[in-house]
Amino acid sequence: MSRSADEIGRTERGPRPLPPLGEQRAATGLSSVDKVLDNGLRVIAVHQPTVPMIELRLRVPFAGDDPMHAARAEVLAATILTGTDKRDRIAFDTDLALVGGELSAVVDPELLSIGGNALASGFDTLLDVLADALTGATYPDDEVEGERGRLIERITVARSQPSVIARQALQKHRYGDHPFTREMPEASDVAVVEAADVRALHTACVLPRGSVLVLVGDVEPARAIAAVAGALGGWQSDKSASVLPPLPEITPQDLLLVDRPGAVQSQFRLSAQAISRTDPRYPALQLANLAFGGFFSSRLVENIREDKGYTYSARSSLEFTPDGATLLVDTDTASAVTAGALLEIRYELGRMAMVPPTESEVDTVRQYAIGSLLTSTSSQGGLASQIAALAILGLGVDWLTQHPDRLKAVTVEQVAEAALEFFAPTRFTGVIVGDAAKLTALRALGGVTLQ
């Protein structure tokens, strides 16, 4: 049996019609409690007993403008779970492991995030371990010293990743030396962080007031809240956690070409000012963004990947900060097609403004936005992360459950307005990181400055 590709691609019966969609059953409502405790900590507990697990997300606003803040914060995150009067590093791991649990801490210019999960039967242990770290972390000298050394090596490795190089270049190009750009500290700063600095930072900044704890899983919300109030009662301060100050508006300007000699691929990272989730124009912008590059069946992906073969992945997305949001357009392309990709990206941005998404495009992205929200929140971990991201912006579970209706109400005209207002190519700035010697064709297109 050896058929040709032509023979394989057709049957006697011929093409068949696409079946219609069936009747969609609505998701069952979420049972949740959203409460601010006496110490100022907001706790959101959601009952989702799909598996006997509990997911935990703590978000502590953790901004700082001291030039050493990022380095100290990074060492704090690396050592907050390594020592208290009750537990050393091994005891932390053992207590969590015995209830199938894990906890980890990461920090960025905006937040200290402690997240993890455990078997629901180990919920009290998980909270006890968390409370111990929040109220009793001692930052032992040897742990701080050890983590400092490992952090320096990890930072060196991270800074060799093209995606990190590109992100840093974008942050600097759009925000100068604003604290928001210090996503990864300098190794030389980390090297001089002392345990006493980290302890002082903990006292000053690891604070309940203004922070949010999200719990999702197989625990009744009322019991979850009571357990948190009991376990974290000793976490107290009159001061509030430190919120990132508003960012400056993004100034449209030339793309900056950052030379990376020997690179075989170029990273595009473009950005423009956007609006927060609470802005009435937000649902229309969300749909416009999907149509541009927010999912696979978008204009950008269909053009530069499926038509031109310039890239494996291209996407546009919204990045939220406490007071606003920005649009990001990311892709990576071989050096030889970098100029061609820039031409197409600019073309698609211009087309968004001039030839806005059609009714059929808007229907597609609307269904996608509603459906993918349903699937991404159907797991405990997915729901916990979504709620935590909203909660830190002051929103709650209601915002999530009402969002499908907001998306349904958006008109094609509103999407067109958002497309023109936010995607016009003249609103963008950004960087291209690549081997400048191989990218001379960019000069012919203009609007790109070599660093």
Added chain:
Amino acid sequence: MTVSELHRYTLSNGLRVVLAPDSTSPVVGVSVHYDVGFRSEPEGRTGFAHLFEHLMFQGSESLEKLAHFRHIQSSGGTFNGSTHPDYTDYFEVLPSAALERALFLEADRMRAPKLTEENLRNQIDVVKEEIRLNVLNRPYGGFPWILLPPVLFQTFPNAHNGYGGFEDLEQATVADCAAFFDTYYAPSNAVLTVAGDFTVEGAQELIEKHFGDVPARPRPERPSFAEPPPAGEIRSDHEDRLAPLPAVALGYRIPDPIDELDAYINYLVLAGVLADGDGSRLQQRLVYGDQLVTDVGAGCGLFGPFEARDPDTFTITAMYSPEVDVDTILTAIDEEIDKLASTPPDAEELAKVTARWAATLHKEHDRLVSRTLALGAFELLYGDPALVYSLPERISAITPDAVSAAAKSLRSDSRAVLTISPAPGAAE
């Protein structure tokens, strides 16, 4: 855990079907696993199984190019596919109203994919960009999944690069695609899995409607990829001009994951005892005690456990400072393995591993996409999707002596040692 009641049956064309109804959320997962992965691709065509996976998204008799993606996404769904050593999977997760659409789309490309020159050339370009992104333009690209197999294995199927060389990819032809499809993408060589919110009767009816008339073709003979374990310690060094720090990967052969499942699980538990969590043996010794390495990990399978047939690999990987001699690290690892070989781990060490695995499997079950894929892969590899639900019990039944015996078999005179060396002065 809400264990779905499983329904298994086979259509007249040989397509195996697994149904796992669960009405917790109004969403469904659909997957098709084909019993061919990159171990089956011919010499001179490295990367072909993965390239072909890309082509399966490029249209079929009823679907123009791009239509597959648009129909899934406009139904509110998400999709992907992935190529593994022994199988290739395709999947979508959607609101349950779109179940019939997903079945229609999978059936259409199983029946009559459009394999065209234009789409082939376009996807060769896309795959080359994928390889530049994930391998060529980044430090530690392909470490260890591409770089370790040629050190541990001798034969082409086990040793070669599953992403493929550019020269091989560029030579792929439409005729190659047609032959590959006819040989390996027969319904009798595939498993269809549906999990989530649906009724068994309704799904059975829709499956018969859409897949029932996919013509039967013979199921290809599955070759053995068996080869002897290495006769010594085989070392190899790879210079990585982008890497700032050296790294090492050890590869060992382990029991047949299919025919000797419990023996294989011993190694899964051993990996946990060695490297899962700050209290594990190698973390304590290498990271916090001797402070020789920045990170260390251990595990079964180059992409995780339970996703390949024999021969499978046990790996230990670490990243370390340039001042440290790799032999110092190897000696420390061997000493820790010897300790476990001579003195079995204590009960608490195993309890930690068992509880963490139970939690991991719960989390996997809670994500519909991973649940659907696990059921399909276990049907394909083991002929028993319910095995997924028995794993926590099997893992907790492993004894300290069995872990000790597994440690004893990790011999330094039969393993691969791959080192990554930063090129002098290359990194910033």
